[in-house]
Amino acid sequence: MVKSLPRRSEVPAEETWDLNSLFASDKEFNAALESLQQEVAGFQKQFKGNIQDAASVVEVLTSYLALLEKLVPISTYASLSLSTDQTDDEAQMRSSKFGSVSAKMSSQLSFVTSELLALPEETLKSAMEQSGEFEVYLKELIRRKPHQLHPEVEKTLAAYSSTFSAPYGLYNTTKMVDMAFDDFEVNDQSYPLSYVSFEGDWEAEPDAELRRTAFTAFSNKLKEYQHTTAKTYDMQLQTEKTTSDLRGYDTIFDYLLFNQEVDRSLYNRQIDLIMTELAPHMQKYAKLLQKAHGLDKMTFADLKISLDPSYEPEITVEESKKYINEALGIMGDDYLKMVERSYSERWIDFAQNTGKSTGAFCSSPYGNHPYILISWTGRMNEVFVLAHELGHAGHFYNANREQNLFNARPSLYFIEAPSTMNEMLVANHLLKNSDDPKFKRWVISSIVARTYYHNFVTHLLEAAYQRKVYERIDAGQSVNAGVLNIIKRGVLEEFWGDAVEITPGAELTWMRQPHYYMGLYPYTYSAGLTISTQVSKRILNEGQPAVDEWLEVLKAGGTKTPVELAQMAGVDITTEKPLRDTIAYIGELIDELVALTEEIEEVAK
Template structure:
């Protein structure tokens, strides 16, 4: 990739995604919007009679999914154009047009789920018998119907929908406070120059070789959050309390039960994750003790945990080389997988080059009936190749799902969404460790990446999940969630998870206030379960365990055709038991020992 940041017009076409695969011309995009407008009118006209007969239900259901599939193409086209250059007014206009029709469609179909829940089980059974074509949608219909006990009357649902913006205010206020109002001030860097301290520069300083630099940056960030702790505390308390009230209104025993119910995740999965992680804290304690000794630190604080053990691995991969490495690394997934990957690489599914105005980071977005799209901002470091492998995991899960499932079962649930992506990361790291087996520096660099990633994704997210459940439980008991209560609990967990090698900070800390995920409602535990599942599955595939690859392909093809627990079982993992976690922690421990041996 070029070192100079290009304008969008300067990016070679081969490094951009091909939006004409969705719509050949912009006129086709506008025609699609007009078509969705017509379908919305038709949906509304049929809504009152939807549950009067099997024929009416079939007609409305077919129209709903037909319009949604076209709507996703409209959104996918606009998002690709917009994200390529977010400063381009034309792309902004397309995105606004897409969002307007998306919002209009969502409002128009909001009656559907409540009406399904009003059908009795006997009525639905009769409809399925009367119109066998309805059986194509049976899983979705029954999944909606199973929420009947927690669905309110249409009038009450409408009232809650009107209240939703107010319910979301706490999250919005916290986000604006964090992103816009919080000022970390200026700081002197290692060269004595005054620079603005931001989240981005704070992350850079966290990897500085100078412990004093790391400490000053961390202390200054902590001071800023400390100054706003009462506001952050009030917004989080408000959000948690609102969710607990919603759980009561919807007849759930708890907010956790409410948030896990839609995908039928047993609450025991959550508890098993926390309990099993606690049993393996000794592995992380051992790693941090090694880190402290290797870095020669008298005291290792939490801000020292990200200092590179290998400062310069000289591992630079241009985009073409990154694709070759990814292709080779994912060879264990079979020739069919590689054929799809080759198509992804050659048919411009990827927007690779960084350019002015381009959306930052990386993501994958599937357009059903077309193909997935991947956004990257390539910069030749190893992390870019890792991101390519990660996003390709998402993309090829979409490919397998789209080939096996109809549109209405193509959007695989969040609980399993990060398994394919993180499994690809594991395969990439395994390949690189073998490729550079005779280069201790690169091998140590990759192992450190893998170990730290596991800690960040499994241990840290489990800590967050444990804290999150604590604050919800305390609020439900009537306890006031004060900043002191939350700080004491969070810091206590931090101490327990990190172990004795990590010294308590020499200042009062409110790290709990820095985590936006606590507004995502029992979401973070899924990062940990997905990483552990992926680690175990990758190990099975690499070791050639009989049936492992075949079962994994079934998992990739399942989409949303069943509940997540059952889909993961197809891959050979039972998340209601702890075996997959024990296997993942065992692999983590082996990598720590290998890293210690090399260094």
């Protein structure tokens, strides 16, 4: 039974992460922030106007890198302490203080990029020869040169950075602080509702009446905030459009894809092929769910249910270790030591409490260990979620050790490949260990319903919706709640066809994800999973050599483009083949679910 969420202060400490490796106290945090402000002022005094030759380029970048390394734990502490309880006044004020101080420091430091780009290209190339440590950073800087503005403009824009990121903060405040859900009733019994309980429990509730009533109650509350949330989102969109125009990009898509280092054709391909070629497979899956549950009709509120809820194992945090260790053992001892430390040293926040951010994420501050946020409900599904976040952790655990801060982070296009790879390793491990048709069906349905549904459907439909929104913004228009509802409903109806009834409230799904405040992020989930699906097949077939190559990819961090990183792992994403193969593989899994269900039903007769 779903319970009301406790306050953060009521949660056992062992279920929370330990931020002491960042700062042991607020006093320590404030002292570090004050010290860094003084260092930034000294840095500006020392170097501004003095970057003139290759030697001074290397000198300024060495000092600049040291400053940024000191900024990382301060930024991370401010962000993570707020993410676990956004109702906490102290955490709110700390985050706001950091935002304003960070914007001031960014403005003071903006001269570095401006002065470097004012130098002849030959000088920058000479600096690369003198210090290979800065080669990737300087190459990227040269690539950015056509979009660089006057130094004073850059300084002013940097000073407004906290204002530009305000829509994301507003979104989270509306969602996690202001939006309070009432209990809902079914058959004269009252049930508690919250963002976390809806997305963690009620969406997957086997009882159709409970599940659908919860969906209606949840949607009704979202609807009350749709106009504020839409206005917040439009503010984000208009800021991005203005920035795109100011910097001279042809379209807002070119601006948002620039840092991802991928051609727009790769972005469009991911959306277009999945919308057309995956849709028939997923419609078949929806009809299978309807039949298995004996539903009168298949509605949007029914899409997250398990194929066989009676076979859904419950699992404790402690029990999850065994599955994670066995599944990820193929990655080697060093990787497993990281996994062990994540549990024993409290890198993971498992607690469920009011005000906590929804979903799950991994933060990997340079020079420290990763931190993972998850709200543990006890469903076996969470083993996949935890493996996913440990994939991010393992990626940056390796990259941060091998690369400097400038070089550690790869393109957003590639960022979800290591995370989804771990989900595939969990699935492959579970499939190997049983021939029981019911268990096999449960594992395959978990792969389809968790790994592929989440990344190839939920996030991809976000991406298809997002593309239509940006096309509108690029044409000089704006959006409001009515427009966003129409666009979202249209995308859902196009994908699900007549297999699923898009019931009232489904159109408000655009309100639920923070990804829209992170550029063209949603489509990268399917892009990453396309790569990891192909690499996981290689690991199954080839074993250790494929694993060793994958570990080298993780260590490479951001020193290569997404195309080059995929090539290192034996996948060519310049062609449609990996994506078509992955879609075909999902189709095969769904066909196998249909066959297993028929086999199980035949035995039961």
